[in-house]
Amino acid sequence: MYPTWRWYGPKDPITIDEVSALDIRGVVTALHHIENGAVWSREEIRQRKKELKEMPWSVVESVPVHEGIKQNSEAAPKLLENYRQSLQNLAAEGITTVCYNFMPVLDWTRTRLAVPVPGGTTVALRGLDLLAFDLFILNRPHAAEDYPAELVELATDHFEDMSEADKQEVTDNMLKGLPGSEESFELATFKQAIEPYRHISSVEFKENLQRFLEAIVPTAAKEGIKLTVHPDDPPWPVVGLPRIVSTRDDLKDILAMVDDQASGICLCTGSLGSRADNDLPGMAREFLDRIHFVHLRNVARAPHESFRESGHLQGDVNMADVMGELLKAKVDVPYRPDHGFTLFDDRKRETYPGYSLYGRMRGLAELEGLRAGLSATARG
Structure with a gap:
């Protein structure tokens, strides 16, 4: 495992100079200004690489999956063609880990x-x-x-x-x-956006995900790209919208849809850990060779399928057990500290919710200390 940091581009309140001062090996970013469904051109990709100021672009998070693909609409074939072209352009620029999610309409949500x-x-x-x-x-x-x-x-x-x-x-x-x-x-x-999903069952929605993977994974495999599906956040239905990436069985089904190393998982301990019935160390152990990216985040669960985010080492997810399993991987997988408290000078700047500087630095320090200790114990 090696540490990375999510950066939202030039408009991020945290500058790339501040990011480059951190003890990380790569940056997680995306081209958020490009319209969903459009091709990511090599010129746009090169511009983002230039903005990173020699910092490696480790993971794309995310290349969005258009609603037309999720709904298997008439526009899906063209949208899939554009997605394949974006992957080819990323690979041509040396970027080969791509995160995506299959949550309808809403990405991660908080009240x-x-x-x-x-x-x-x-x-x-x-x-x-x-x-x-x-x-x-x-x-x-x-x-x-x-x-x-x-x-x-x-x-x-x-x-x-x-x-x-x-x-x-x-x-x-x-x-x-x-x-x-x-x-x-x-x-x-x-x-209006959620209306089409009144007529799409969870079974049909999972079939649409399979269609997406069948269309995209061969290109990813050819280009040497590792796709990583991010779990649902939260891992329960939201305003009636289906959720199909929330449990161990969901992940097992997805990996079986196209059984190829190019199709993998982003293990998000916060999203999956929000459910008490998800065994995170067990999932890390079972899916180890298909985990291509990791979000380390912790939560304190509460009644009625709710939670509060907590310190990275202080919540209901046993981070030491999860990381201990991940360190058994035969390849060096990128991880990032996911979310953090608003601490110190973060309170004086307009940081994005969950994406503070000092709060995530605290999480990064805690996680790197845990990783060093577990690695030393394994060697000893």
Whole structure:
């Protein structure tokens, strides 16, 4: 394993000069300014490499999968052709690890972005705020049928206690797009965006993922690219949208769709670790040879499929056990500290939610210390 750092390009509040001062071996970035579904040209890729100032571009996170592919629409063949061309252009520029996700409409979602915790601020997700949004702000048809009756009752009481500012905050966080997201919405356009998925079952959605992989993996294999699918974040349905990359069985199914080393996993310990029934050390052990990229993040779970993000070594995921399994890999896999508290001077600058400088530096230091200790123990 070797450490990397996610950087959002020239508009990132953290400069590449600050990133280059960190003890890392590569940068994780993407061309967020390019429209979803368009080809990433070699010229644009070279420009981003130039902006990295000699720092290696270790991982692309992400080349977005267009909704037309996810829905298997009439536009899918052209969109798949563009995706293949983007992979070919990346490979031609020497970039061969590409992360993607197959979450419909929304990328990672949070309802609150500044939940106070000792020593800093962090984020929270998937509690009664999300249910209240789905039931009473979005007013999704038949939404109550997706939840147990007692949870609907709790969410109803919660919504009645929310101030107008609370409701606006939750709505903004759900719709406006968090770092790495490729879309933002108003309430009306969001309703339009999720409408097609009322008619796509989880089984059909998984078939669409298989079609994507069958079309893309041969190109990736030919070009020497390692594709890595990021787990659903959160790993439960959100406003009725299907989730198919949330459990050990999901990952096993995906790897079997096109059984090739070019099709692999991004092991995100935060996303997968949000579910108590996911055995992270076991998953790392089982899928070790197909894990091409790692996000190390920790969470403190709470009732009603909710959680708060925690320090990298302080949550419900046993990071030492997970890393111990990952260190058995025969290849050097990139990892990045994923999310972090808002600490020190981070509070004085407009950093992206979860993507602070000092908070992630703390996580990086903790994880590198853990890695060094485990490696020394294994040698000893």
